[in-house]
Amino acid sequence: MxxxxxxxxxxxxxxxxxxxxxxxxxxxxxxxxxxxxxxxxxxxxxxxxxxxxxxxxxxxxxxxxxxxxxxxxxxxxxxxxxxxxxxxxxxxxxxxxxxxxxxxxxxxxxxTVDRAAALVGPGDCGFEIRGGGNATRQIIDILPPRFPADRLMICEVLTPAGNWSSYPPHKHDTDRPPTEADLEEIYYFRFRHPQGYGFHRVYTADGRRDQTMLVRDGDLVIVREGYHPFVTAYGHDAYYLNVLAGTRRSMAASDDPQYAEFRHSWPARDPRLPLIPHPGGDAA
CATH class of the missing domain: 2.60.120.10 (Jelly Rolls)
Structure with a gap:
């Protein structure tokens, strides 16, 4: 069998x-x-x-x-x-x-390389407010590409209730430097309230995969390929941990051409951010 x-x-x-x-x-x-x-x-x-x-x-x-x-x-x-x-x-x-x-x-x-061990505290992390309007979110870089690691890159994303993140939809499944790196990615979701939820779509341009998932507290999505935007429900602030690795220390990604224009015309940022203040002051 x-x-x-x-x-x-x-x-x-x-x-x-x-x-x-x-x-x-x-x-x-x-x-x-x-x-x-x-x-x-x-x-x-x-x-x-x-x-x-x-x-x-x-x-x-x-x-x-x-x-x-x-x-x-x-x-x-x-x-x-x-x-x-x-x-x-x-x-x-x-x-x-x-x-x-x-x-x-x-x-x-x-x-395959030897690097020094390190403790990475909140003050060592990068903080960024990204996007605008109801696509504003907060990024906390734990192991960004510039960090002296071999393959691992890690960040946290905080998305206020009702907002989109990983938007415009982007992908990183083709090795095409410097505009795109071929990366595996984990999305591990948590919500401020245990009953919180959101929707995560993973789709390819040719339609081989088009899957929209209801994600709840503690869920995980494996992103091997395709575009992968996320939106959280009204009333439920969301957190996800992104873990990435590939053959390059780069987070270069390609936006879906249907929605790429939004990156260049964001409205004002959501005033609810940052959800977590930077230990050294305001997030950039």
Whole structure:
């Protein structure tokens, strides 16, 4: 009997009882049918410890909620500790202890180069208000292209209730520098309220895929190809974590020509932003 390959790009998190430590959602390259990104969200009960070795991968642990202590060692004998999520190069060991009920996102990609380990705090991140009108959103760059990593690029996007983001619809599935890079991408969604929801469309110009998904708190979408705009429902501020990796450290993308003109004629920005203020002052 031939086994059917799962082509679903929309995954839902499983619930973990309070006081327990366990993964809530996970994507491997085999499951995603791509080459680079591995992604896992974990809950950690207060006092529990999680350990990981990066082997031939680089890893960034994003603190989604809670608080933790972090220690790490690297293949060159380096070591460090702190209270925020680390970016660890290949050949590292990371030990994370939750000092409160905690959620983390473990983001990985293959690595062939040695880089220094680092803690990336709020003050180290890039902040940007992008778009205008009801397509205004806030971008927090954790590992932007300029960051000294190998493949991983990571950002957070905050979208006020009723607004669009990842707009105009854009894609990054063709290696065509400098205008477009071929990138895999994870969208991991959270909402201010657990009953929040939005809609995420993934479509290709030739119509091979055109899928609009109702996404709720804890859902994940695998973006292998195509344009992929998002809108959140009235009354529900949205958050998503983007994890990208490819053969270039670039986030260059091509807009859908049907809607590209909007990028050059944004109305005034939504005054509700920023949803989270920059630690050093106003977002740019």
């Amino acid at each position: 031939k086994t059917r390959r799962d082509d679903s790009i929309h995954l839902r998190s499983r619930r973990v009882p309070p006081g327990r430590s366990a993964p809530t959602i996970a994507v491997t390259p085999a499951r995603a049918r791509w080459e680079f990104i591995s992604f896992t969200v974990r809950t950690l009960a207060k006092g529990d410890t999680w350990q990981a070795k990066t082997a031939r991968q680089e890893m960034c642990v994003v603190l989604l909620s809670g608080a933790c202590r972090v220690e790490w060692t690297t293949r060159d004998g380096g070591a460090g500790r702190g209270t925020l999520g680390p970016r660890a190069p290949r050949g590292s060991k990371v030990i994370l202890t939750a000092t409160a009920p905690t959620e983390i996102a473990e983001c990985r990609a293959p690595s």
